[in-house]
Amino acid sequence: MAQAHAAVDEGRLADARDLWMAVWKVERSQVAACNLGALSFRLGEAPAAVRWLSMCKEIMRKPRTPGERELYESRLADLARARQLVGELRVVAPAGAAVTIDGEPVEIEDGKPVPILPGRHVVRASLSGRAAVAEIDVPRGGTREARLTWPAPSEEPRAAREPGAAREPGSALEPSAARGPSVPRPSPSPPRPGPRPDVIVGGLGLSAALAAVGGVMMMATEKKEAAGRAAARSAGPSGCFRMTWPMCRESASAYSDMRAFRTVGIAAFAAGGAVLGATLTYALVPRGHAELTVSAEGIEVAGVF
Numbered sequence: 001m002a003q004a005h006a007a008v009d010e011g012r013l014a015d016a017r018d019l020w021m022a023v024w025k026v027e028r029s030q031v032a033a034c035n036l037g038a039l040s041f042r043l044g045e046a047p048a049a050v051r052w053l054s055m056c057k058e059i060m061r062k063p064r065t066p067g068e069r070e071l072y073e074s075r076l077a078d079l080a081r082a083r084q085l086v087g088e089l090r091v092v093a094p095a096g097a098a099v100t101i102d103g104e105p106v107e108i109e110d111g112k113p114v115p116i117l118p119g120r121h122v123v124r125a126s127l128s129g130r131a132a133v134a135e136i137d138v139p140r141g142g143t144r145e146a147r148l149t150w151p152a153p154s155e156e157p158r159a160a161r162e163p164g165a166a167r168e169p170g171s172a173l174e175p176s177a178a179r180g181p182s183v184p185r186p187s188p189s190p191p192r193p194g195p196r197p198d199v200i201v202g203g204l205g206l207s208a209a210l211a212a213v214g215g216v217m218m219m220a221t222e223k224k225e226a227a228g229r230a231a232a233r234s235a236g237p238s239g240c241f242r243m244t245w246p247m248c249r250e251s252a253s254a255y256s257d258m259r260a261f262r263t264v265g266i267a268a269f270a271a272g273g274a275v276l277g278a279t280l281t282y283a284l285v286p287r288g289h290a291e292l293t294v295s296a297e298g299i300e301v302a303g304v305f
Contacts, residue, residue, distance in 0.1 A: 004035065013039050030059045034075050041078045044198035046085040050115035053079035085197050087138035088113035090145040093125035097148070100124045113143055118195070123148065195283045203279030210272030217265030221258050228254035 001023060007016035017039040024032040037052030056075055063069035090113040091106075093099050099106055102121050106114055118140040124133045125148040132148040231251035 001031075008039075013043055017043065030056060030061070033059060034071075037082075038075065038078055041082050044196075044201055046082045046197050047115040047117060049082040050079065050086055053082060083115075084141060085117075086115045087118050087140055088143040089116050089121065089123070089136060089138050090114075090143060091123060091125075092145060092147045093132075094127055094149070097125040097127040099148075200279060200283045203275055203282070207272045207276035207279065210268045210275060214265045214268035214272060217261045217268060221261040221265060224254045224258035224261060228252075228258060 004016045004019035004023070007013075007019060017036060020032050020035045020039065023029070024036060033052055034056035037049050037054075037056050040046075040052055041049035053075055057079060060072060060075070063072045089101065090111070091099055091101075091108050092111075093108070099108055101114065101116065101123055108114070116138055118138055120135060120137050122133065122135055123146040124131060126132075130150050132150050134146045134148055136144050136146050138144050228251045231248070231254060
């Protein structure tokens with residue numbers, strides 16, 4: 001634990017999370033779960049943050065001291081913010097089936113929904129050589145259900161002999177059993193990932209940094225302008241009509257710096273505004289998706305662009 005705390009103090013958040021994961025494997029304590037959730041949230045991994053912070057909330061004892069109460073409220077606040085970045089997918093599959101989402105294995109605990117990034121995902125369940133696949137669009141802050149089933153073994157041969165038999169949604173029949181021997185199986189659409197939280201956070205941070213640089217440059221501009229005027233006044237009532245005078249050279253140098261600082265400040269403000277606009281567009285503008293269907297009559301493309 002001391003090494004994990006030291007890694008956090010040094011800014012090595014990924015190393016700190018690995019150390020807390022090692023602690024969790026040895027002892028499943030609330031301290032490990034809460035720290036894993038908090039570090040996942042700070043690393044921009046919202047689904048993992050929701051899983052760990054939800055577990056932290058379940059096993060964390062009621063706060064007894066002001067310090068414990070402050071820590072408890074901090075964990076709940078992180079959980080609420082992480083949930084705003086994800087959706088939830090409730091998977092209903094036969095008992096004992098291995099479930100994957102986008103090829104990654106997941107554990108379904110007592111029917112609890114799985115936190116997942118918004119977008120289109122492929123859910124697959126497999127058991128004893130059979131498989132069922134479904135594609136689900138999960139919105140930000142919403143919950144969707146993927147129900148994966150297949151026919152009983154006694155019904156599969158009959159379905160295979162009847163080309164016109166209806167295929168149960170999510171079943172794992174062969175293409176010839178569901179669509180006939182002459183119709184190819186439709187090509188599934190690839191997953192449509194939603195906006196990445198780390199990109200959004202990075203864009204907002206870069207925009208704020210550029211705005212700060214612009215503000216600093218504008219303050220420096222005012223100081224240089226004041227210095228230039230003061231140097232010019234020190235040359236006398238006639239001003240700087242001879243640039244060979246030291247105070248006149250100082251005034252000219254100050255005005256030159258003022259123009260350079262002002263140019264950099266304006267450029268920083270413009271770049272910050274552009275980054276902010278691009279980040280908000282990336283985060284808020286919905287993305288369309290396309291469906292590709294291959295049949296005996298030809299190829300059909302449908303979607304929103």
